[in-house]
Amino acid sequence: MNSGRPYRMRARAEAAEATRRRVFNAAADLLRQRLRADIRLEDVAAGAGVTVQTVLRVAGSKTELFQVAFEHLLAEIAEQLYGAEPGDVDAAVRTWFDHYEQFGDVVVRTLADETDPAVSPIVEVGRAKHRQRVEHLLGPLLTTRQADERARVLDALVCASDVYTWKLLRRDFGRSRTEAEATMRLMIESIVRSRQ
Structure with a gap:
């Protein structure tokens, strides 16, 4: 029935x-x-x-x-950013730029709003995830064994590949994507070479 x-x-x-x-x-x-x-x-x-x-x-x-x-966006971003093989600087920079070209402006605006208690945890998660991605993608290039030195080099790589670096190059300096990617690669490779 x-x-x-x-x-x-x-x-x-x-x-x-x-x-x-x-x-x-x-x-x-x-x-x-x-x-x-x-x-x-x-x-x-x-x-x-x-x-x-x-x-x-x-x-x-x-x-x-x-x-x-x-959380949905974080999963999407992680899938997008983990496409590069660890140790491949060109692929890492390309995936960061793919991400920044799509989300960079809103990320920068969100960072400006981080004093909002509802936004602050989101920003903290984003920072932690970026550092994890940098260590995952560029960590294999680091030869230093000392923990404090490795942390300093990792800090430099986090800064070199950060959304603010993208903003400076693309928005403030008006560089083309190709030029901006080349500059970010130069910074990353210089940091890595200086510690080998």
């Missing part, structure tokens, strides 16, 4: 999951373009094609919404 009920329940569950994905994808898309503080729940709702009430029902709160959306 109720043969249609399991089908309807499954269809409802699938529709709810599709709505959930649209809401979090809309929030992640907005985070790619704007500061978190500049994004309203109405913007997310419009992007997902739902009401603000649906956004809150799905996410629970604005804080939770952006936390999940940020």
Whole structure:
């Protein structure tokens, strides 16, 4: 008699999951373009094609919404940035530039907003992830065995490959991507050579 009920329940569950994905994808898309503080729940709702009430029902709160959306972006960024083989400076610089060309401006704006208690943890995660990526990609090139010296060299490599370096080269100095990549490679290779 109720043969249609399991089908309807499954269809409802699938529709709810599709709505959930649209809401979090809309929030992640907005985070790619704007500061978190500049994004309203109405913007997310419009992007997902739902009401603000649906956004809150799905996410629970604005804080939770952006936390999940940020985690989604981190996973996407990690996949993008770990494409280079460890020790390959050219590939590392290319993947950083792929990332910075797509997200660099919003990352720089987010860094300017890091005094916001909701943004500060996001910035800290980003810094830690960047350092991990630098160590993963460029660590094999470091020959120094002393921990304090290795940490200093790693600090220099983190600075050389940072989003602010990209901003200086691309936005402030107006260098082409090719020129900017060559400059970042020069800095990284100079740091590595000076410690061999």
